[in-house]
Amino acid sequence: MNKILIITHTADNFSIEKVTEYVADNNCEVIRFDVDLYPLENKLSTIFQDGEWISILETPSAKYRLDDISAVWYRRAYNIGKGLKEEMDTKFFGAAMGEIRNTLFGFLESIDAYSLGKPSVYRRLDSKEEQLKLAHKIGxxxxxxxxxxxxxxxxxxxxxxxxxVAKMQTGFAIYEDGVENVVFTNVVKEDKFEELDSLLYCPMQFQQMIEKKRELRVTIVGRDVYAFEVDSQQFEDAKVDWRKDGVNLLDKWTKTELPKDVEEKLLELLDIYNVDYGAIDIIVSPEDQYYFIEINAAGEFFWLDNLTEGNMISRSIADVLCDKAPRRNNVVLA
Structure with a gap:
C-alpha cells in the first residue's frame, strides 16, 4: 500500500480529513505529520548507515518509516516548536529554533518522492514580482x-x-497586546502622501485599481480547474479587499467557467512553476477583461470545496497524491 505523507498542524481545518478519506478510497495510507508537535512530541530521524538512508517519524501514537513514502503534501507548517520556549533556557531558544526549522525543511526538500508543494516552491512563489512578470509574459x-x-x-x-491600491507582498500583520491585526489591501489617496515617507523603512506594492464586475478564485489541482466567482461589491467592507468581509461572502460564491484562453494560460503558469496546486485571484472588469492578481502556493480552498458536489477539490488533491490523475513530475532526486 502506497504511503502519503501530509505535512500540516493540529489546528488545520477539515480539508485534511476529506483528503485523507479520498486517499483511503484510492487504497493508499496517510501519515500525518503535525509540525506544531515537533520536536516536543514528534521525533524525526534520518540515518545513513550500511549504504542505506532511513527516515523515521515517531508520534505519540505510532512509529513510521518515511523513506519509502510515494508522495508528500506540504500543506502547512504553522507553529513549529510550539511550547518549546517554556521548556528551555531563553538564551538557547533562538539557536534551537534555527536548528529545528533547518532540520525539518531540509528533510522535506530531500524527500525522494513526488511532492505537492515544498518549502523552496513556496519561497519562490512568495515573489509577487516574478508572478506578475511571468503572467504578463504569457499573455x-x-x-x-x-x-x-x-x-x-x-x-x-x-x-x-x-x-x-496599496498592498503587502506577505501575510503582513501587526501584533499589539497579543492581538493580530492583518493589513489588508487599501486605497491610496493624495491626502495620505505624507504617510508614504514610511516606505523608507518598509517597501510596498502599489497597483492601478481595477473596477470590479466580479472577483474570481481559481483553484488548480494538477490539470483540474475549479473557478468560482463572487460579487464583492455588494458589501462595503469587501469592495477593496474581499477578505476583509470574507465571512459575509462565504455563501455568495458560485461556480463559473473561465474563457478557454485564460484557463490555458493559467495552466501554462503552473507548468512554468512546475507545481500541481495554485489558488489564483482574478478580477473581472466591467469590460469583461480578466486581470491576474496573484497565485497562492498554499491558498485556502475548503470553503469552495464545500460548494462542489462531493468535495471535488479534495478528491483531485487525493488523486494527484495517489498518482491517479495527471501531475507534473517534480522528483528532484530521482
Whole structure:
C-alpha cells in the first residue's frame, strides 16, 4: 500500500480529513505529520548507515518509516516548536529554533518522492514580482504596478493612475497586546502622501485599481480547474479587499467557467512553476477583461470545496497524491 505523507498542524481545518478519506478510497495510507508537535512530541530521524538512508517519524501514537513514502503534501507548517520556549533556557531558544526549522525543511526538500508543494516552491512563489512578470509574459492581463521603497516613485505612480491600491507582498500583520491585526489591501489617496515617507523603512506594492464586475478564485489541482466567482461589491467592507468581509461572502460564491484562453494560460503558469496546486485571484472588469492578481502556493480552498458536489477539490488533491490523475513530475532526486 502506497504511503502519503501530509505535512500540516493540529489546528488545520477539515480539508485534511476529506483528503485523507479520498486517499483511503484510492487504497493508499496517510501519515500525518503535525509540525506544531515537533520536536516536543514528534521525533524525526534520518540515518545513513550500511549504504542505506532511513527516515523515521515517531508520534505519540505510532512509529513510521518515511523513506519509502510515494508522495508528500506540504500543506502547512504553522507553529513549529510550539511550547518549546517554556521548556528551555531563553538564551538557547533562538539557536534551537534555527536548528529545528533547518532540520525539518531540509528533510522535506530531500524527500525522494513526488511532492505537492515544498518549502523552496513556496519561497519562490512568495515573489509577487516574478508572478506578475511571468503572467504578463504569457499573455495574461495584469494591473499596472509599482513595487518600491522610494516615496517619490510611489507618489508619481499614484498621481498618474489616480485610483491606486496599496498592498503587502506577505501575510503582513501587526501584533499589539497579543492581538493580530492583518493589513489588508487599501486605497491610496493624495491626502495620505505624507504617510508614504514610511516606505523608507518598509517597501510596498502599489497597483492601478481595477473596477470590479466580479472577483474570481481559481483553484488548480494538477490539470483540474475549479473557478468560482463572487460579487464583492455588494458589501462595503469587501469592495477593496474581499477578505476583509470574507465571512459575509462565504455563501455568495458560485461556480463559473473561465474563457478557454485564460484557463490555458493559467495552466501554462503552473507548468512554468512546475507545481500541481495554485489558488489564483482574478478580477473581472466591467469590460469583461480578466486581470491576474496573484497565485497562492498554499491558498485556502475548503470553503469552495464545500460548494462542489462531493468535495471535488479534495478528491483531485487525493488523486494527484495517489498518482491517479495527471501531475507534473517534480522528483528532484530521482
Amino acid at each position: 495574461l492581463s495584469v494591473p499596472e504596478t509599482c513595487l518600491t521603497n522610494n516615496p517619490e516613485e510611489a507618489k508619481k505612480f499614484i498621481l498618474k493612475h489616480q485610483n491606486v
